[in-house]
Amino acid sequence: MDEKNERKELLLRAQRICSGREYCISDIRSLLERWGAGSEETKAWVISRLTEDKFIDEQRYCRAFVIDHFRHSQWGKIKITMSLKSKNIPAATIAAGLEAIDEEEYLNLLKKIIRDHRRSVKAKNMYDLKGKLLRYALGKGFESNLVYGIINSETGD
Numbered sequence: 001m002d003e004k005n006e007r008k009e010l011l012l013r014a015q016r017i018c019s020g021r022e023y024c025i026s027d028i029r030s031l032l033e034r035w036g037a038g039s040e041e042t043k044a045w046v047i048s049r050l051t052e053d054k055f056i057d058e059q060r061y062c063r064a065f066v067i068d069h070f071r072h073s074q075w076g077k078i079k080i081t082m083s084l085k086s087k088n089i090p091a092a093t094i095a096a097g098l099e100a101i102d103e104e105e106y107l108n109l110l111k112k113i114i115r116d117h118r119r120s121v122k123a124k125n126m127y128d129l130k131g132k133l134l135r136y137a138l139g140k141g142f143e144s145n146l147v148y149g150i151i152n153s154e155t156g157d
Helices: 003-018 025-034 040-052 058-071 077-086 091-098 103-120 126-139 144-155
Strands: none
Touching: 003 025, 003 040, 025 040, 058 077, 058 091, 077 091, 103 126, 103 144, 126 144
8 A cells, every 4th residue: 555545544534533632742652553554643643533533532532531531530639740741731731621620619629638538447546547648648639738628627636
């Protein structure tokens, strides 16, 4: 198959996939490599066409990613940021995407996570309980200053 037909076939395949859900440039680059896209020029051409035709939009992807992982996976801003950075999303785009999270909703989710986890935690003493709750919330990607404050207010300190 000549390069022109390969490009068109890869573009059509990528357009079908992108019309189903949001993808970022690094996801599409990985797919193109998996599909055996020949040269870097071909990958760049397909990605530029997808971007021009609005099949790929990093800001739209970032916003959708932030909302999905916040509401469904209950991730905090730190974990969301790190995941987006691993996909080579620019810092400014990540910051704009994180603005989609309402601060009150964010704090309410953190409180809910801590309360729910507190019910299932077995701790020897208050120090052990706080440590387990702290590790859990930090593992979910929430900021330590917020976690400390909520744990202290929930445990009566």
